[in-house]
Amino acid sequence: MAITRKPTKAQLRRQKMEELVMYPLDWLEERSGLVGGVRYFLFRNVPADINWMQTLGSAALTAFLVQAITGVILAMYYDPSAATDPATGKPVAWESIVNITDHLFMGWLVRGMHKWGASVFIILMFLHMGRVFLFGAYKYPRELNWIIGVLILVMGMMEGFTGYLLPWDQTAYWASVVGINLNGTAPFLGPWLAQFLRGGQEIGGETLTRFYSLHMLVIPGAIIALITLHLYLVIRLGVTSPPWSKDAAGREPVDEPSSARSGLTRPVPHAEPGGRQ
Amino acid sequence: MEPEQPSPDTEQESLHEEPHLPPPTLWPIGFAIGIVVVLVGLVINPELISSIGGAIAIVFGLLWARDATAELRGHPIVVEPERRETREAGEGMTAPPADQQGVALPHVPETAVTRSRFLEGATLGLGGVIGGVITVPVAGFMVLPGFLSQKQHKVDLGPLEKFTQGQWYVATFVVDPTQGEVSRRTAFIRNNGPAADPKTKKSVPSFSIISNHCVHLGCPVQANGPTGSILGMPTVIEHTKNGRVKLDPVVPAGYGCPCHGGQYDVEGNRVAGPPVRALDRYAFEIDNGRLILLSIYSVSHVVGTGAQAKIYKYKDAGPGEHVDGPEQWLYPLNPPHH
Numbered sequence: 001m002a003i004t005r006k007p008t009k010a011q012l013r014r015q016k017m018e019e020l021v022m023y024p025l026d027w028l029e030e031r032s033g034l035v036g037g038v039r040y041f042l043f044r045n046v047p048a049d050i051n052w053m054q055t056l057g058s059a060a061l062t063a064f065l066v067q068a069i070t071g072v073i074l075a076m077y078y079d080p081s082a083a084t085d086p087a088t089g090k091p092v093a094w095e096s097i098v099n100i101t102d103h104l105f106m107g108w109l110v111r112g113m114h115k116w117g118a119s120v121f122i123i124l125m126f127l128h129m130g131r132v133f134l135f136g137a138y139k140y141p142r143e144l145n146w147i148i149g150v151l152i153l154v155m156g157m158m159e160g161f162t163g164y165l166l167p168w169d170q171t172a173y174w175a176s177v178v179g180i181n182l183n184g185t186a187p188f189l190g191p192w193l194a195q196f197l198r199g200g201q202e203i204g205g206e207t208l209t210r211f212y213s214l215h216m217l218v219i220p221g222a223i224i225a226l227i228t229l230h231l232y233l234v235i236r237l238g239v240t241s242p243p244w245s246k247d248a249a250g251r252e253p254v255d256e257p258s259s260a261r262s263g264l265t266r267p268v269p270h271a272e273p274g275g276r277q
Numbered sequence: 278m279e280p281e282q283p284s285p286d287t288e289q290e291s292l293h294e295e296p297h298l299p300p301p302t303l304w305p306i307g308f309a310i311g312i313v314v315v316l317v318g319l320v321i322n323p324e325l326i327s328s329i330g331g332a333i334a335i336v337f338g339l340l341w342a343r344d345a346t347a348e349l350r351g352h353p354i355v356v357e358p359e360r361r362e363t364r365e366a367g368e369g370m371t372a373p374p375a376d377q378q379g380v381a382l383p384h385v386p387e388t389a390v391t392r393s394r395f396l397e398g399a400t401l402g403l404g405g406v407i408g409g410v411i412t413v414p415v416a417g418f419m420v421l422p423g424f425l426s427q428k429q430h431k432v433d434l435g436p437l438e439k440f441t442q443g444q445w446y447v448a449t450f451v452v453d454p455t456q457g458e459v460s461r462r463t464a465f466i467r468n469n470g471p472a473a474d475p476k477t478k479k480s481v482p483s484f485s486i487i488s489n490h491c492v493h494l495g496c497p498v499q500a501n502g503p504t505g506s507i508l509g510m511p512t513v514i515e516h517t518k519n520g521r522v523k524l525d526p527v528v529p530a531g532y533g534c535p536c537h538g539g540q541y542d543v544e545g546n547r548v549a550g551p552p553v554r555a556l557d558r559y560a561f562e563i564d565n566g567r568l569i570l571l572s573i574y575s576v577s578h579v580v581g582t583g584a585q586a587k588i589y590k591y592k593d594a595g596p597g598e599h600v601d602g603p604e605q606w607l608y609p610l611n612p613p614h615h
Contacts (some may be wrong), residue, residue, distance in 0.1 A: 083457045091459070174496060178536060181495040185597035187607035194595060195612045199423040202452075204459045206423070262545075 040235075054239065060124035060228065067121055067159075070114040071216060077104060080166065080212040082205035092177045093168035094206060118160055125153050128229040137240040145233040148226055155223045162215035168208060176211075177203055280410075307337030307446045358461040415596060424612055428453075431568035433517040434524075436564065437482060440468035445527050445543075450570075451520035455598040463489040464559055464570070465500060465529065472584035483584035488573055489532070489547045493552040493595040496536035500529035517567075532556065544586060554598050555579055558588065572614070577601040 007015070029035035077100050081092035088095065098106040129149065132138050138146040165176040180203070184194030199206030311334025313516035314362045318326030340477045343546035385391060390398075430452045440446065445467045452462040469483035505512045532541040533550065541551040545556030555578050560571040575591040577600050593614040599605045 042336060058586075085458050174536070178494045178496060181596040184595040185494075188609065191595050191598065191611045195423055198419060201427055201614060202460065204456050 021042065021162060029143075041231075044235065044238075046239045047245065049241060049245045050239065051242045053135070053242075056124060056128040057234075060121060060128050063117055063121040063124050064156075064223065065228070066113060066117045068220060070110050070117065071220070073110055074100065074114055075216055077107065078212075079210050082168065083274055088178045091168050093166065097167045097169075118163060122153075122160065124194065125156055126247050129153065135240055135243055142233070142240070145237070148230050148233070152223060152226045155219050159215060159219050159223070162211040162219065165208060165211045166215065173203065176207070180207075223234065225260055292387050301415050302341065304341035304344060308334055309336070309343055310389065311337055338536040340390060389401065412567070429572055432519045434466070434519075434522055434568040434570060435513075435515040435517050436466070436567055439513050439515065439524060440466065440484075440568065441526075442468045442470045444468065444510075445500070445529055446524040447504065447527050448522065448524050450517075450522045454518065454520055463497060465489065465527070465532070466524075466568075467566070469584035482563055485586070486543070486561055486562055486566065486570065487532075488557040488559060490557060490596065491534040491536065491539050492547075492554050492556060492575075493534060493537055493539045496534050498534045498539070498541065498556065500527045501531045501533050502527055502529040544582055545576060546578050553597060554594075554601070555606070556600075557593065575600050 015066070025035050047054060079092050079096040083092050084090065085092050085095055097111075100111050132146065132149070161176075161179055163177075165172050170262060180194050180197050184190045186193065195201065196211070197207070198204075199210045298453050311330050313334075314330030315327050315331075316334055318328075318330050346415050364528060391442045432450050432452055434448060434450060436512060445465055447463060448466050449461055449463045451458065465485075465487040467485045469485060472483040473479070474481045489498050490496075505525045508525040508526055508528060510526040512526070515522045517526070529543050531543055532545070533539070534550070534552075538550045539547065539552040541552070541556055542548050545558070547553075547555055557573050557575050558572055561571050571591050575594045575598075577589040577591060578587070580587040589601070592611065594608065598608045598611075
């Protein structure tokens, strides 16, 4: 018979604290399985010799989240109206931007984060894309994720295009004139696309509200959906080893017959007992 | 129809033998209707309608109270269970032994429309119809207004006398006063003086009115030459129904675009840079001695100058679109313009 020692007071207190913390988590887990899901998402195995370059995707995701959060807050103060303010004779949209930048508490910071973060997001997407290309991580079975990534990049550029008009100053206006007319020179459907983007024959109030809606609702929604798919595939297919690695994780084995391609995933050597770690 | 299977469970069986509880009473609904009538009556006719509503509420309220207190008063309402004749479990449903005749279950061909397959199809089909009924008008609302209801705007630039004959002006005006300053446009205007109409041979005023939208990508072209203050000529400001119209005298040697360096001569012909045709022009009319701008048309090139210029006109095309030569076939159909 084992001797059970009476737990000390500190042990009891610790046990109580643990129960207190675990109770809501257990409650959630029992009803949704979400705790396990998050654990599965965050604490998954990756190749042992993973590289810092492989954090660029997460960095791009973080940049997107910064854009989303600062954008939501900017939308609380921004007014997408091309009408002229009778008191000052200036366009309302432009005045609201001036108000955010010069008068509202920390407005300069949040707008600055959104403005410069936009470039950071695009640059990080390109760096991530370069990493995936140079590591050969786009190869079978990850081609689809490359395609989804390209769509995210295109959507990000559309965010840049639509967001550029919103300050409604001369730069914004004429850059959008040129950008829309550039679309208009595409053969056959170009003129129709340009008129759809303008919401009419000339850039005006409808163009501004339209770009605002696209910029803050339509395209971000599409990006969120695409990022979800992108991450799903990352989790399903796993992370690739760097090309210099002797670890074969995620790489096409040369000596394996093509019939081995029948499944999406294949046994990863280091996951087997006695395999390379 | 599957017959109701009697449960072999005796405990279940005994449940059926117990007297059933009464169904939920309907009296509260009558009571609620009475209250509604009272409230409506308060708005319409407090004396008559509200009294009727009150009566309804009281009657149904009493009935409800009578029901609710039945047990307390020792008069429980008992509903006898409904009884039906039942068959023995599986009676007449036994499958023949597999080695005796045919298959135990009727064979359902793959192509047969079973109930589940029909329901699957119906759900998908109905869902598609509902989705279409919602999506089509909404998508139309998103796309079509930009193409339909595009109004033609007439722009009043003021009396003809303001335009000195042979002098170019940089005119700025609001095309659509309801849109305000965002629809302010610029045109280069020259009064060519009276000229013979080619058809009627009558002497009519002639104007060259060139839009300042570069036909490369739509930037505003500038006049290459001195303007008002340098020339020592006054800038004309007028107030018409198109807002403030400004006429700034200019002596252009041509027009240049600041964005990508397109250059045009004084009649709007392309001389250098990326533009694909000559600058667009405004049609015009003279109404009661005033110059009225009409819609824009595109021009491939202009031969000659002033009133004698031969203008090769085309339907209004977007910047960067060829209107002549083989490249015009890249843009066979433009959206409707005014």
